[in-house]
Amino acid sequence: MNEDIKKGLLGIVVDETTVSQVMPDINSLTYRGYAVQDLCEKCSFEEVAYLILNKELPNKSNLKKFKKELNENRNITINLREIVKHMPKKAHPMDVARTVVSVMGLEDKDTSNNSPAANMRKAIRIFAKTPTAMAAFFRARRGKKIIPPKQGLSFSENFFHMCFGKMPNKEIINAFDVSLILYAEHSFNVSTFTARTITSSLSDIHSAITGAIGSLKGPLHGGANEAVMHMMNKIKKPESALKWINNALDKKEVVMGFGHRVYKKGDSRVPTMEKYFKKVSKLKNDKKFFKIYEIVKNVMIERKDIHPNVDFPTGPTYHLMGFDTDFFTPIFVLSRITGWSAHIMEQHAANKLIRPLSKYSGEKHRKVMLLNQR
């Protein structure tokens, strides 16, 4: 390959950011300077969302105001609810997520206003409304009545309420909160870079997030948490795991939920998510998936020195919580909206059109012949 071409932008630093820092050498990840593990143990998802969007952790009064704003913006329009209700039942929820954010762009009074204040208002509206629209689809495709958001519930509680009409115990809510914190932000990953690229033409936040959702859908990125569950279902039981994984590696298959472009010695988010996966397995009295997880993980490390990424423990955790497999990546969306929005605002604040070069390798210069001469 030509030395000048950095396929996949491998190793290229394209800009500065103050949103997060991925430090593969010391297996660490910080949001605005705070270690993500620390945030998971000491903060709610709302506090972390506020941090990502506003650069600082909230004090009591800021948090109260932020929660009030989220509560006030949770309802979706009748128009959007009807659109969601009439979407094909077999549509992939990621395609639904992409479409609902796009529709919100049609309805938002600030769509063409890219000022910092308007972008923050729109970010909060997208963050507050997307769970409502996705929960509506979760219910509608099961032929169930749509449940509107309820005042006074946390982000996670409200999502469970709107999907299931009931609330799990506090430990499950806490594990869900932790998964959202871990999914909220991760520097210049594919979908964030997509959002920044769209923004760099001075397009709007709804367009950038719509594009980012399309990018997150792929199995090499966010779609991996869904792919992991399909793999778990193929393995079926812990007793089959060893044979299955050795067979997959013998056939040189890509094993979903493993490997990472930046982390080569392990994903900084995995130990925390693994802990909550174990907790949820215990709470649900179903340790089958955790046992499969451990066997597959050990073989991958032993044979290939390839470590699990955050999608491996998260997929089966969402399954144990009762979510449909194709809803795992949309849950990732609900959280990553915070990171994307922060990057979109950062890109706007110091914009430079993102426009790389390519090396042409097609036909040499040719002359067009008239039709009757060809």
Ligand code: COA
């Ligand atoms: N299963 C099996 N082998 C894997 C692997 C996996 N999940 N991930 C990487 N490898 C192997 C590759 O085959 C390659 O081997 P080779 O050098 O013998 O060809 C080597 O490790 C380097 O991988 P590469 O694909 O070049 O790394 P990358 O940085 O381009 O890709 C991913 C990173 C994430 C795309 C890749 O690890 C992957 O496809 N993982 C599965 C999907 C996934 O879980 N995505 C979520 C990411 S958070």
